[in-house]
Amino acid sequence: xxxxxxxxxxxxxxxxxxxxxxxxxxxxxxxxxxxxxxxxxxxxxxxxxxxxxxxxxxxxxxxxxxxxxxxxxxxxxxxxxxxxxxxxxxxxxxxxxxxxxxxxxxxxxxxxxxxxxxxxxxxxxxxxxxxxxxxxxxxxxxxxxxxxxxxxxxxxxxxxxxxxxxxxxxxxxxxxxxxxxxxxxxxxxxxxxxxxxxxxxxxxxxxxxxxxxxxxxxxxxxxxxxxxxxxxxxxxxxxxxxxxxxxxxxxxxxxxxxxxxxxxxxxxxxxxxxxxxxxxxxxxxxxxxxxxxxxxxxxxxxxxxxxxxxxxxxxxxxxxxxxxxxxxxxxxxxxxxxxxxxxxxxxxxxxxxxxxxxxxx
Numbered sequence: 001x002x003x004x005x006x007x008x009x010x011x012x013x014x015x016x017x018x019x020x021x022x023x024x025x026x027x028x029x030x031x032x033x034x035x036x037x038x039x040x041x042x043x044x045x046x047x048x049x050x051x052x053x054x055x056x057x058x059x060x061x062x063x064x065x066x067x068x069x070x071x072x073x074x075x076x077x078x079x080x081x082x083x084x085x086x087x088x089x090x091x092x093x094x095x096x097x098x099x100x101x102x103x104x105x106x107x108x109x110x111x112x113x114x115x116x117x118x119x120x121x122x123x124x125x126x127x128x129x130x131x132x133x134x135x136x137x138x139x140x141x142x143x144x145x146x147x148x149x150x151x152x153x154x155x156x157x158x159x160x161x162x163x164x165x166x167x168x169x170x171x172x173x174x175x176x177x178x179x180x181x182x183x184x185x186x187x188x189x190x191x192x193x194x195x196x197x198x199x200x201x202x203x204x205x206x207x208x209x210x211x212x213x214x215x216x217x218x219x220x221x222x223x224x225x226x227x228x229x230x231x232x233x234x235x236x237x238x239x240x241x242x243x244x245x246x247x248x249x250x251x252x253x254x255x256x257x258x259x260x261x262x263x264x265x266x267x268x269x270x271x272x273x274x275x276x277x278x279x280x281x282x283x284x285x286x287x288x289x290x291x292x293x294x295x296x297x298x299x300x301x302x303x304x305x306x307x308x309x310x311x312x313x314x315x316x317x318x319x320x321x322x323x324x325x326x327x328x329x330x331x332x333x334x335x336x337x338x339x340x341x342x343x344x345x346x347x348x349x350x351x352x353x354x355x356x357x358x359x360x361x
Contacts, residue, residue, distance in 0.1 A: 003019065004078060006083055008039055014263075019081045023035065029358045034073070053085070058089075067097070077103060077349070077353060078102045080092060081107065088104075092136065093131070103136065103140065103342070103346045104138070106141050108262040109121065109152055109260050129152060133159065137349030138161075138345040139153070143263065160348070162345035162348070165332075165338065166333065167338045168269050171242075172240075180248065182213060182214050182215065183215035183231070184250060185219070185252045186219070190221070190232075191224055196254075197255070200216070200255045204310070207310060216229065219242065220233075246270045246274075247273040251277060251310065251313040252278075254266055254280065256279075256285070258283070261280075261282055261284065271329040272333055276294060280306075293323050296313060
């Protein structure tokens, strides 16, 4: 198998972690895997560094190098992760020319908070993205909820979809709740407007008159803007420490305004750690949040609705925690289970692979 993604460094983001976790487990189960990345970290052909275009990139020499590698090694399947335009678009077209089957994990639409990025995303899909999706024999997404809300995926009536949400690290699942002052938790990049931290900050400020001891903690890169009263924690290398923060928070909040929010990884991590969640009703977040059961949804961008949802979380804290079965969510968001779903999607389009030879944990 040739596994392909634009970036290979697991610290780049959640998609790269997904790639690393599933590829590692498939290797342990007996698949022979080569990796190909555009940042010179793969085990297959070494490619020239890309010319950057927003968060994606490509190099004119890539197509020839990839074609040569595919002709020489002829993999039984290409397992590709689409995050940004570039390497995957080129590789999948080479695979189609050589009739090599493809399983594509689609992480999110190409879009952004500002109109230039949205325009670029629309132009990309109409010129390249639609064709890239049609090169795949099977397409894997985190949930059917995201497939239905994505304008690009929902229009693919002939495509075969499989569903495999990301897993959650065992270290997160082992998070321990500690008593102390209550706080809301935000995990992500505060400076990215579409993540909605500004909305959360305003809602938290409104709640302070009713809950004067309520804190707000943000985990992620230290932002350029100063938010008075917020406790900022830089990137945590110790995942167990992050698990403790999840377990101890009164709620983990994802107030995203972007339709590219295909899953909401921080909410899955919070539930595995036993923490109630609040998320905006956008993208695939609705597949995780069950209103009144494990948390609440609110209209994206609506500060009043977010404030009301947070107030409800605080009033029903004990009941929500009782209804969250940590073991159930741990099983639902297990990397082994994710790998099982990925292998099912791969075997569906790669008849040369022998499923009977794959070891199971």
